[in-house]
Amino acid sequence: MLHLPILRFGEPYTSLEVDEVTHFLTGEPIARVSRANGGLIQRDMRKANRAREALRAIPIDELIARVGRAGELYMTARLPMGDGMQTADEFAHAQSASTGLPERMCRANMKKNAFVLGEMRSVLTSLTRGLDFDVLATGHGVERDVPISYQAQSPVLGLVLPSNSPGVHTLWLPIIPLQIGLVLKPGPQEPWTPYRMASAFFEAGIPREAIAIYPGHADVGGAVLDACARSLIFGGTATVDRYRGDPRVQAHGPGFSKILLGDDQVDQWERHLDMMVESVFINSGRGCINASGIWASRHTREIADAIAQRLAAIRPLPPADPEASLAAFTVPGVADAISNAIDAELKVPGVTDVTAAYRQGGRLVKEGKADYLLPTVLHASNPGVPVAKQEYMFPFVTVVECPQSAMLDAIGPTLVCTAITCDETFRRRLLDAVHIDRLNLGPVPTSRLNWLQPHEGNIVEFLFRARAFQTAPLQ
């Protein structure tokens, strides 16, 4: 069986404590993962500056070329995985086995990661708004005849990663070419991407001392946040609330992404059905960018009914089946808890389960050790019901009836908003709405991202501080 050691800035370290990663269907162990202790991280942070120095010895242009090669290796090569080796197919198989995500979705997420690596120059140009990379490397420069300075706020970026969707790794891939080291705490069911990506980076010539990986429990996540001056953490609403206002931490939580249909377009809602279904269903609804709400002032029952008909036939398939589109829940009890929560939501007047009419049996399906939740479409007759702003980690959407004039006040925080409207007043209000992060005007699925644009906080602005800088010649 594979063993994944702790990686202490490139140095493998085998812990006396290991956690097993198991197959979600059979319960059989797939890998043993060394468990870090918090003190290890605190102590290793003495080497954080060395990580940045090793990267600064390589020009950003060269790092961009190397991560590009790493992307090719990540997609195609047989790479070290702990004390063994793993092909790309074996990687997708293992990732599917521990996360419950169908293999074809694992491969799709690999493509996303590889795309970002391959397009790194464009990604960085966009994230830095066209800044000369030398300014980041040296800390200062001149732009339009004005001196400018960008100061890195930390030699390393800490990441407390989730297990739900391997696509989130795209967020940290630009860090290495920015000459900042990585301190990764993998999600418990998804250690695979951090390790494979680190191997691909090393094979492509990224210095080993630039990357640390600390698998472990919650205390390890806490230690990463304590030890790194800048960190990203992924979690639920409680996590986001806890770190709100903390300049050291960028917390990524539920997206509560939504589609809004304006009064001027809602009568043609059928034109946008494919877009709505894709937004809800792609990647098994696991991402923060999947739509969990569709809001309109009329036709909401027909919209809910049409989406429900499209999704009602979806059934769990074996993870290697090329048609598999539904991910399993691999943590015992989670699917039951979500299903029970939805049942409780349905007791609120004005809320109905539209999918229930189109399928036999309940939404919770148990197959072996795996639990599945079948796609679920609710209808809410008013925006005041709690489920109107709820998100779950499977294809779940509430179609909410709400007057257009009340929509923006009622939707709450929204990571991705796709608005279907040509009403200039409404478009202006949408552009001004500060609780909307990414805004799509027009029929763009919420799940379809332009990778050249920042996602939920610009990572460059988080890591670098623009400051005043002047020089004068010395006699």
Added chain:
Amino acid sequence: MNWHFDPASGSPFWLERAKTLGWDPRREIRTFADLRRFGGFEDEWLRGGPVQRWVPRGLAGKPVYVFETGGTTGIPKTRINVDDFRIDYELFSTTLPDEHFPKGANWLMLGPSGPRRLRLAVEHLAQYRGGICFCVDLDPRWVIKLIKNGWTEHLHAYRDHVIDQAVTVLSANHDIRCMFTTPKLLEALALRLESMGSTIRKSGISGIFCGGTEFTPQWNRFAHEELLDGAYMTPTYGNTLMGLAASAPTGPANGYKITYHAPQPRAVIEVVDFEDADRVVEYGATGRVKLTTLTKEFFMPGFLERDEGEREPPCDRFPWDGVSGVRPYRAFASTTTVGVY
């Protein structure tokens, strides 16, 4: 049994309890196994007063201490003490190697004091070995509140405040060579000293008696390899109700496994089946820790601790059963804030 159930010497609690048993413990308890007849000792009996009901009449007139355990929320458990903590720590003293814990050396007690037994006990240990004990306090109940409320900044500030005091005492030429502390505070102290270009050993410490919270083999190894700089550390498992369980020798040869042995015959640890507390599990098997305390001051048969672990066989130094891998009992683990200080 004669002492605890004789109306002239027993405590009001046990004398009252005896009236409800329907049998006479003085006649019918002949062996350790017979203690099962008392059934389980209930946690709640130790919460709330009057505390005098636990003082054996035979000890009337002696100065009585009360020590608490738990108490972050609600009423803590209490245990009365006259001399037990001194006896327990004198016995523990015999397990400390003199080359690392030199007789006459001064000590630093870096950990919880307040209503706990630790401060007085460690101070007595230092005095018993001919030294003087310096103390730095830590309030674990406040630490738990900081954690539960997510006040991380305050948590770090409080930790730094405690470590600041420890570093100051260690730098003040008091010839402190021995220390009691908890794993978390030892880690914080070692990292602070390292950031100052020093180490635990360079600060003068040659022997550390460490305990108070969960102690894993990995952390034990990490401490030995990266924190102690050659200082000697002995892990312990103890609490107000038991006394102090010393550990058998540990190191790379046994994978840094920590096995504790209770201070028999004053206290006995058994590892029992999760479902049947009267059944001791096989050697190597996992079960819940069951504690029986049998001193003149305190009789507590069959108390189920909030910990679990693996049953270990006797060893040369401790010819009776031990327990390894001690960790929070799984049924409570998710609701307990552990390892906080």
